Amino acid sequence: MLLALKQLTVTPGDRLLLTSLTWQDYETILDELGDRRSIRLSYSQGTLEAMTPLFIHENTKVLIGDLVKVLLDELELDYEPAGSTTFKNQQMDQGIEPDESFYIENCNAIRGKKRLDLAIDPPPDLAIEIDITKRTRFNNYERLGVPELWRYDGERLEINVLQGSEYVESCQSRLFSQFNLIEKIPETLQNSQKIGSAMALKQFRIWVKQTLNP
Secondary structure: OOOOHHHOOOOOOOEEEEOOOOHHHHHHHHHHHOOOOOOEEEEEOOEEEEEOOOHHHHHHHHHHHHHHHHHHHHOOOOOEEOOOOOEEEOOOOEEEOOOEEEEOOOHHHHOOOOOOOOOOOOOOOEEEEEOOOOHHHHHHHHHHOOOEEEEEOOOOEEEEEEEOOEEEEEOOOOOOOOOOHHHHHHHHHHHHHHHOHHHHHHHHHHHHHHHHOO
């Protein structure tokens, strides 16, 4: 690469766009930067977006992931967490690294695997993104066929359910239709800034139990 990739610096909270790249360029960048990096990458048809998350971004994404695990545990649903795995498909010329992701309905299809290739493996059933500002990243998930995408902007949770080849915003999660998550998750996240993540998680679990057994 013309760039000294290992010297590439993206200030936390900022984004860097590289254009006119080939798929091989993208693969080379992934290889040269390696797995142990703070930079998160998104690739779509020749355009690469690199970003380094702020603390609040990481704090929020971990807490939302924990809330999802509470839901899965209380519903006794099997799952495999996939975190910020690099999901890519060369035929679609797409690659994405979500903030959090989960295999739920398709957990058995990927269990035990060390690497995933969306040319042969299913995409995650749920992907979570914090503070998306780039439309290209939204399109990535559509093209890769991720059934459900949550986007949280610091105030509002947006649930997008894939219908055909496009996302439709929904007031309910397809996976957790019993719960009013577009209100409860933002409320829990905001409360966590006052009472702490551990207490917020405990209160959320109580709410889930009460919703399931009124």
